Each structure stands twice: as structure tokens, then as C-alpha cells.
Amino acid sequence: MDYFFTILPKMGSFFLLMCIGILIAKIGVITKENITLFPPFIIKVVMPCLTFSLMIENGTTFAALADYGPVVAGQVLSYLFLMVLGWLSAKAFRMRYPLANMHRGCHVGGNYGFIGIPLLMVLFASGEGQQYIPVCAAVDTIFIWTIGILFFTYSKEGGMASGLRNLFNPVIISILLGLIVASLHIELPSFIGDTVSSVGDCSTPLALIYLGASLCFINLKSAAMLKEIFALVVVRMVLAPVAVYAVASHFLTGTETVLLTVICATPVMASMVSVAHQYRLDEEYASAAIFVTTVASLVTIPLVFFLTSFL
16 A cells, blocks of 8 residues: 555645646647657657666666566566457457557557656666666567567568567667676766766656657547457456456565556557557557547556555
8 A cells, every 4th residue: 555655645745747748739839740859869868867876776787687587577477468358359349450460569568667657767766676677678669669569560561670679779788888888897977877867767757748648649540449448448457457366466575566667557658659550550540549648547557556455
């Protein structure tokens, strides 16, 4: 129940940040044209800075990676569990390609970067648990852009090649640099460390303001698919994380269990529309799923931790 009372007011803060994004989009500060500049800046600059600073602050070395084995295994198993749920859900609704592929993909691709990391930074504000964030970011990137891409684009050519290309990205590079610096005990000048850390600290407000603004430009023509999206919210964002918590709590520490629960409770990742466009899947469904799950997460994430408090 402690996590529930910690999360509840913070979700209110997240909501206000998203409202700021909506407001500045409505008054024209952010437009449909310039909003496309946000994701590259956040993913290629802000997130790598956050990841690198966390690696250095927590002294994460190559030798210490062995300690994260149980969490990494749990994260991978959680993603596989979500894949099975996505496949079963698509079968239950008798979906066909390309809608079925998109529905499955929405189960696997959670918004770890824009929702998961800000929430984990709040939950682990005291420092305990923050060392897992960059490691899980690496696992998330590798899994989603390789096995995840193949999972819901298996009928398309080039899925694995695209996934492998995505492995070479700024977040992975920042993790490797952080491991090298920490392992070799390199002392960085304070002005470098402080600058990188301050840029990384912008991740939460920037990500949530962007999410809020992006909701104003999402195509909602998929209202006819609300039944399927409602199922996505219930299964992917409530039942799945509660189930993961129930199982993980028997094998992992409390902090590690909460970490996996948050990862599974995140809404559909914001880049799913781009993925749908690239692989010629159902873009309208992706847009509606992002909108509905992002808004719903303000309620479902606290609900998940309320439910798990009884386990």
C-alpha cells in the first residue's frame, strides 16, 4: 500500500505536466510540424544523459552486471508473457492482418522511456532501485526492437534487420560508456558530470509535456475499435502487471518486483504509430491505442498498486 500512496499524488503531477503539453499545443507553441523534434531530442540526447549519469552515480560496472541477472530474466519473461497475452487477445477477437499484428505489438511495446522511467525515478527517489533503470532500458531496447518487431511484423520482410539496426542507438552507447567509465574508475570533471546529470533530469517533464502535446495530434478515427482497445487496457495494463507482481514477488526482492510491475503497467509506446507506418500496419489503431492507454494509465497504474497491496 506504501507504493500506492506514493504513486497517487505523483500521477497527479504527471497529469498536470501532460495538461501543460496539451495547453501549449492548443495555443500553437507546439505544432504538428515541430512536435516531431521532441522524440529525437528526448531519445537521442536526454535519455542517454540520464542513463549515463545513473550508471556513474550507482557505480555500475561490467562485473556488477551479474547481479542483475534475475531482474533481466524476469523482464524478458514478462515480455514473453505479454506476447502470449497479445496473441491470445487477437485470436479471441478474431482479428486479421494488419489489425491483429498491431494489437499484438501494442501488448509488447510499453512506454518505458516516457512513462516507466519518470515513474521509477519517483518511486526510487531515495536511490535504492535506480541502478536497475539503465539496465532495464537496455533490455527493453534490445527486446522490443528485435524479438518484439519480429513478433508483430512476422509476415513482413526485413523485421530482424530493422531490429538489429536499432540496437546501435544512443541509449545503448550511453550504457556502454557508463560501464566503461565506472569499470575503469575514471573520474570525470565535475562540470561534465553535473551537465550530463542536469540534462538527464529534464527527462520527466519533457517526456510528459511531449506526451500531452502529442495527444492533440493523434488520429482518433478508430473509435469503432474501442472494444479491442478497452481489452488492451484491462489485460495489458491491469491484469498482466498484477499477475507479474504475484509471481515475481516469490522470486525477486520487493524493489525488483515493483520495477517489473511498473514496466508491465506502462501504456503503449509513443513510437508505435511510426512503427505502424514503417511496416504498413494499422496506423489508426495505433493512434487510438496510444491515446486511450496513455490517458488510462493515470488511473490504471495507481489501481495496479492498490490491487497488489492485497497480495
